Amino acid sequence: KKSFRVVVLPGDGIGPEVVAEAVKVLEAIFVGSPEVELKLETHLFGGCAIDELGEALPASTLQACKEADAILMGSIGGPKWGVNSKVRPEPGLLALRKALGLYANIRPANFASDSLVINSPLKESITRGVDIIVVRELIGGVYFGERKEQNVPPQENVAWDTMIYSVEEVQRITRVAAQIALASNPPLPIHSIDKANVLASSRLWRKVVTETLNSEYPQIKLEHQLVDSAAMFLVSNPRKLNGVVLTENLFGDILSDETSVIPGSLGLLPSASLAGAPSLPSSPSFKPTPGLYEPIHGSAPDIAGKGIANPIGAILSAALLLRYSLGLDKQAQLIETSVRKALDAKNAGGLELRTADLGGEVGTKEIGDRIVEIL
Amino acid sequence: KKSFRVVVLPGDGIGPEVVAEAVKVLEAIFVGSPEVELKLETHLFGGCAIDELGEALPASTLQACKEADAILMGSIGGPKWGVNSKVRPEPGLLALRKALGLYANIRPANFASDSLVINSPLKESITRGVDIIVVRELIGGVYFGERKEQNVPPQENVAWDTMIYSVEEVQRITRVAAQIALASNPPLPIHSIDKANVLASSRLWRKVVTETLNSEYPQIKLEHQLVDSAAMFLVSNPRKLNGVVLTENLFGDILSDETSVIPGSLGLLPSASLAGAPSLPSSPSFKPTPGLYEPIHGSAPDIAGKGIANPIGAILSAALLLRYSLGLDKQAQLIETSVRKALDAKNAGGLELRTADLGGEVGTKEIGDRIVEIL
Ligand SMILES: CC(C)[C@H](C(=O)O)[C@@H](O)C(=O)O
Numbered sequence: 013k014k015s016f017r018v019v020v021l022p023g024d025g026i027g028p029e030v031v032a033e034a035v036k037v038l039e040a041i042f043v044g045s046p047e048v049e050l051k052l053e054t055h056l057f058g059g060c061a062i063d064e065l066g067e068a069l070p071a072s073t074l075q076a077c078k079e080a081d082a083i084l085m086g087s088i089g090g091p092k093w094g095v096n097s098k099v100r101p102e103p104g105l106l107a108l109r110k111a112l113g114l115y116a117n118i119r120p121a122n123f124a125s126d127s128l129v130i131n132s133p134l135k136e137s138i139t140r141g142v143d144i145i146v147v148r149e150l151i152g153g154v155y156f157g158e159r160k161e162q163n164v165p166p167q168e169n170v171a172w173d174t175m176i177y178s179v180e181e182v183q184r185i186t187r188v189a190a191q192i193a194l195a196s197n198p199p200l201p202i203h204s205i206d207k208a209n210v211l212a213s214s215r216l217w218r219k220v221v222t223e224t225l226n227s228e229y230p231q232i233k234l235e236h237q238l239v240d241s242a243a244m245f246l247v248s249n250p251r252k253l254n255g256v257v258l259t260e261n262l263f264g265d266i267l268s269d270e271t272s273v274i275p276g277s278l279g280l281l282p283s284a285s286l287a288g289a290p291s292l293p294s295s296p297s298f299k300p301t302p303g304l305y306e307p308i309h310g311s312a313p314d315i316a317g318k319g320i321a322n323p324i325g326a327i328l329s330a331a332l333l334l335r336y337s338l339g340l341d342k343q344a345q346l347i348e349t350s351v352r353k354a355l356d357a358k359n360a361g362g363l364e365l366r367t368a369d370l371g372g373e374v375g376t377k378e379i380g381d382r383i384v385e386i387l
Numbered sequence: 388k389k390s391f392r393v394v395v396l397p398g399d400g401i402g403p404e405v406v407a408e409a410v411k412v413l414e415a416i417f418v419g420s421p422e423v424e425l426k427l428e429t430h431l432f433g434g435c436a437i438d439e440l441g442e443a444l445p446a447s448t449l450q451a452c453k454e455a456d457a458i459l460m461g462s463i464g465g466p467k468w469g470v471n472s473k474v475r476p477e478p479g480l481l482a483l484r485k486a487l488g489l490y491a492n493i494r495p496a497n498f499a500s501d502s503l504v505i506n507s508p509l510k511e512s513i514t515r516g517v518d519i520i521v522v523r524e525l526i527g528g529v530y531f532g533e534r535k536e537q538n539v540p541p542q543e544n545v546a547w548d549t550m551i552y553s554v555e556e557v558q559r560i561t562r563v564a565a566q567i568a569l570a571s572n573p574p575l576p577i578h579s580i581d582k583a584n585v586l587a588s589s590r591l592w593r594k595v596v597t598e599t600l601n602s603e604y605p606q607i608k609l610e611h612q613l614v615d616s617a618a619m620f621l622v623s624n625p626r627k628l629n630g631v632v633l634t635e636n637l638f639g640d641i642l643s644d645e646t647s648v649i650p651g652s653l654g655l656l657p658s659a660s661l662a663g664a665p666s667l668p669s670s671p672s673f674k675p676t677p678g679l680y681e682p683i684h685g686s687a688p689d690i691a692g693k694g695i696a697n698p699i700g701a702i703l704s705a706a707l708l709l710r711y712s713l714g715l716d717k718q719a720q721l722i723e724t725s726v727r728k729a730l731d732a733k734n735a736g737g738l739e740l741r742t743a744d745l746g747g748e749v750g751t752k753e754i755g756d757r758i759v760e761i762l
């Protein structure tokens with residue numbers, strides 16, 4: 013019997029509510045399983061950790077994360093620990109990413125069910141069939157380069173940040189994008205994003221992406237897009253970027269958020285942050301990749317505690333956790349299919365099961381229960 | 388009689404075609420005017436200058452631009468001078484911006500006519516009433532900071548760029564945004580964009596924007612947005628950013644392009660790049676601001692020479708030129724009203740006047756002629 017250790021970081025705001033549903037789904041799948049045992053342990057992280065222990069990423073939490081096979085997170089932050097607070101949750105998240113070497117952020121954006129297309133802010137003719145996986149480099153670039161604050165000598169009235177990439181950093185994230193592309197048959201095309209007409213780091217990025225794919229993955233179609241053009245296409249013709257969108261950290265921050273509103277609610281979408289290239293699901297020799305999994309939405313303090321948050325992003329994050337870190341692709345697919353069925357289903361009154369973010373009145377728990385039933 | 392010197396840089400691709408219509412409109416307004424004389428002189432810039440003179444920005448062109456009251460540009464670039472060419476047009480544009488001190492890029496995005504709303508990729512309910520003016524800092528930040536290419540010692544396998552801002556640079560662009568906001572009554576709100584939760588340059592940006600507006604323009608409403616959130620709102624709820632969107636150079640590059648696809652065609656939108664804060668139109672003591680005016684679309688080599696490009700972006704750029712650099716606000720409004728009327732008009736067959744980018748069959752010249760007629 014295989015045993016896995018999964019650290020759960022519910023976090024702040026609606027984090028605990030949506031994570032509870034994801035945990036419910038995981039437990040439903042593995043309860044009484046003769047093959048797999050999941051050991052879940054919950055730790056403090058984010059604003060709640062600041063309140064109880066004075067820091068966003070307590071040493072005990074970090075230690076547990078390091079020893080875990082995978083981490084399931086809710087969401088962190090809120091006005092209580094805002095921009096003017098001494099200790100803030102966000103640096104804790106950046107520190108956790110860095111400490112665990114989570115260099116690959118993976119964010120699929122698509123319509124889990126065709127019935128969701130009407131929720132997109134884009135016209136149906138533009139949005140139907142959008143299926144984009146953003147692969148964002150997560151622990152390099154201007155997020156972690158040297159910087160100087162204002163009021164620090166020698167030039168007190170100037171502040172700067174360094175956008176920096178090495179060949180190795182670009183190679184490894186390119187390989188992650190390639191593995192994700194190869195998990196589909198035929199392989200997905202890769203759209204690499206940069207600003208090579210201006211930035212030296214982007215010229216290195218473009219060269220290394222090209223060389224790595226040409227030499228190691230010649231079967232994958234590669235196309236380069238400037239970040240400004242990509243930002244336009246995501247609105248005017250997003251299907252043009254269907255496949256894998258491969259970007260450095262800052263461009264990925266912007267474009268993955270822009271992409272994520274296409275399906276109509278942030279509440280629907282999962283993410284994975286990995287410390288290595290994922291194995292192909294079909295691969296006979298699965299190699300686990302440590303990772304942190306979280307819905308892409310924030311802590312939404314305005315609706316916290318009301319039981320109305322959409323748990324689907326968290327539940328689909330649990331599916332990615334099974335796929336990439338535990339090698340349980342079949343169970344991951346089972347969750348994904350069940351989510352789709354729940355979204356396609358109607359209740360006794362003939363209404364679709366929709367939380368408030370999608371204009372419905374169904375609660376967080378009810379969505380989780382329904383998905384468990386379908387499982 | 389006032390005499391103004393306007394340098395015309397038609398550039399490449401469809402640039403000459405659309406600029407010809409803008410010039411036609413300007414000439415129609417001022418022909419035989421007892422008060423205003425426009426002296427137009429055309430110079431080589433961009434790919435055409437590379438072909439004829441070996442450089443994108445010849446010294447004679449730069450000199451003429453420096454001596455002019457304003458510059459009207461078409462568009463530059465094309466596959467002939469692509470990423471692998473030795474001499475490329477884009478660095479010429481960056482050099483021209485820098486040499487003329489054009490630190491303020493102004494890009495309005497709205498529906499020149501309600502009849503255009505159906506062309507937006509966004510649903511009508513989301514897009515109707517969008518009216519955003521992006522004010523982008525244009526000669527600072529990571530575009531002009533120190534950088535190091537790959538294969539340059541000491542660390543050959545690394546490349547980097549510096550995102551840098553000084554207090555003065557942020558103050559002056561903030562004042563431009565404030566002047567634009569004050570040109571409306573009541574003043575428009577300002578949405579300042581940064582990534583202050585990560586970047587030192589953004590923390591300086593946020594602090595200086597806040598202090599400058601609070602002390603000099605307390606009547607203007609200010610709101611801060613993270614760049615990733617702004618990229619989302621532009622798709623999910625763009626009216627939330629109605630007013631002035633104030634951003635540093637790189638974020639402005641991305642967000643102004645993202646904004647520009649909302650009205651349905653890049654061919655419709657103008658831009659101004661100024662070397663100072665514009666005077667209020669109502670101000671009795673107009674102070675001219677040197678500036679470069681261009682439609683936001685590219686050189687579109689695929690349709691160049693066919694006479695089907697949309698000249699409206701170029702024509703509206705000419706209107707901005709009159710307003711900001713020559714102080715001729717009434718004539719600027721006249722052009723804007725005429726464009727609106729042309730867009731609302733129908734031809735003999737009952738069809739709206741639309742170029743190919745908007746799904747129509749009307750040619751570049753015909754649009755220009757119609758606007759001249761309406762004038
Ligand atoms: C909280 C913030 C530092 C973070 C980032 O910019 O990476 C967030 O926006 C994200 O995308 O996960």
Ligand SMILES: CC(C)[C@H](C(=O)O)[C@@H](O)C(=O)O
Nearest residue numbers: 209210240477478480481640
């Ligand atoms: C051509 C390029 C260098 C330029 C820029 O990034 O500023 C363009 O995209 C623009 O926005 O005018």
